[in-house]
Amino acid sequence: MARFKQKNDKGTPGLNMGSMSDIIFMLLFFFMVITTMRESELFIKITPPKGTEVTKLEKKSLVSYINIGVPSEKYAAKYGTEPRIQLNDQISEIENIRQFVELEKSARSEDESKLLTFAIKSDSKVKMGTISDIKQELRTASALKIFYNASKDVKR
Amino acid sequence: MGKKSTPGLNTSAMSDISFLLLAFFLMTSSINTDMGIARRLPPPLPPNFTPPEVRERNIFQVKINRNDRILFNKEVGDISLLKERAKEFLGNPTNSPDLPEKLETNIDLIGVYPVSKGVISLQNDRGTSYDMYFRVQNELTAAINEMRDELSREKFSRPYKDLDQAHRDAIDKAIPVAISEAEPTKIGGGK
Numbered sequence: 176m177a178r179f180k181q182k183n184d185k186g187t188p189g190l191n192m193g194s195m196s197d198i199i200f201m202l203l204f205f206f207m208v209i210t211t212m213r214e215s216e217l218f219i220k221i222t223p224p225k226g227t228e229v230t231k232l233e234k235k236s237l238v239s240y241i242n243i244g245v246p247s248e249k250y251a252a253k254y255g256t257e258p259r260i261q262l263n264d265q266i267s268e269i270e271n272i273r274q275f276v277e278l279e280k281s282a283r284s285e286d287e288s289k290l291l292t293f294a295i296k297s298d299s300k301v302k303m304g305t306i307s308d309i310k311q312e313l314r315t316a317s318a319l320k321i322f323y324n325a326s327k328d329v330k331r
Numbered sequence: 332m333g334k335k336s337t338p339g340l341n342t343s344a345m346s347d348i349s350f351l352l353l354a355f356f357l358m359t360s361s362i363n364t365d366m367g368i369a370r371r372l373p374p375p376l377p378p379n380f381t382p383p384e385v386r387e388r389n390i391f392q393v394k395i396n397r398n399d400r401i402l403f404n405k406e407v408g409d410i411s412l413l414k415e416r417a418k419e420f421l422g423n424p425t426n427s428p429d430l431p432e433k434l435e436t437n438i439d440l441i442g443v444y445p446v447s448k449g450v451i452s453l454q455n456d457r458g459t460s461y462d463m464y465f466r467v468q469n470e471l472t473a474a475i476n477e478m479r480d481e482l483s484r485e486k487f488s489r490p491y492k493d494l495d496q497a498h499r500d501a502i503d504k505a506i507p508v509a510i511s512e513a514e515p516t517k518i519g520g521g522k
Contacts, residue, residue, distance in 0.1 A: 200349050226468075
């Protein structure tokens with residue numbers, strides 16, 4: 176009788192979950208690295224305009240960003256309070272855009288560089304003069320695919 | 332015989348926690364997808380280019396001044412009316428002689444369809460805010476999207492967003508994005 180009782184006490188053997196958490200951690204680190212890598216630090220503050228007809232931007236590897244906005248408080252002393260353009264991780268002038276386009280194109284293969292999209296990520300308070308100049312520069316550099324970044328307006 | 336083996340640590344709770352973290356990072360990384368409106372710029376003009384003559388009935392002028400006021404069809408209007416006006420202009424449902432001409436075009440999957448020759452001419456000032464400009468672009472896009480959706484329901488009895496690429500291309504040909512942007516005026520100053 177005593178023996179039988181001992182056996183019953185054991186119950187079903189638990190599954191070993193140790194390796195499962197290893198796998199999950201691996202995935203976790205993967206996603207953590209991916210999410211931090213994509214964003215380069217922005218020196219400027221951007222509140223994009225809102226729109227109802229926005230679509231998703233496809234193929235992130237074929238997108239270069241042109242950020243426009245007023246430098247954030249932390250960098251106001253360095254870059255002033257007027258709207259500035261940020262290309263990759265540095266504040267640039269309009270004249271640098273053509274060079275930037277060439278650089279972005281040369282970083283990709285010939286087929287891909289034709290599909291390259293330039294996303295204009297601008298603060299909603301920026302004046303159109305700056306954006307028109309950028310568009311003109313993109314045109315002369317024959318980078319014709321552009322994208323106006325915005326956030327989805329859910330209210331309407 | 333009576334000796335117990337060392338008890339294994341219960342690590343199933345750890346995988347729960349890491350699952351939670353994983354779910355969190357998955358969610359936050361997908362929320363940040365970029366949204367916006369895609370456009371194509373016109374190619375750079377050759378040096379001695381003369382713009383083609385366009386009849387007045389084929390042009391719908393939208394102007395935004397430096398105070399973000401809108402003028403369309405030579406009258407001051409509100410942005411809430413813009414979508415309807417743009418649809419009326421591009422669709423020309425009554426074949427009115429004041430609204431754009433149509434060109435019978437043969438399109439795959441649809442057949443012969445009268446494609447509007449109308450062009451929306453958008454002009455802004457250098458002092459116009461990006462916000463206003465974007466809202467106008469948004470309204471014009473909304474007009475085109477609605478027309479595409481209506482045509483899609485009529486021809487393929489499905490909404491535009493459920494179509495495959497070939498059918499979409501056909502619809503896109505029937506209702507093109509006819510927005511032309513003029514050089515901005517310089518009243519608003521700035522650089």
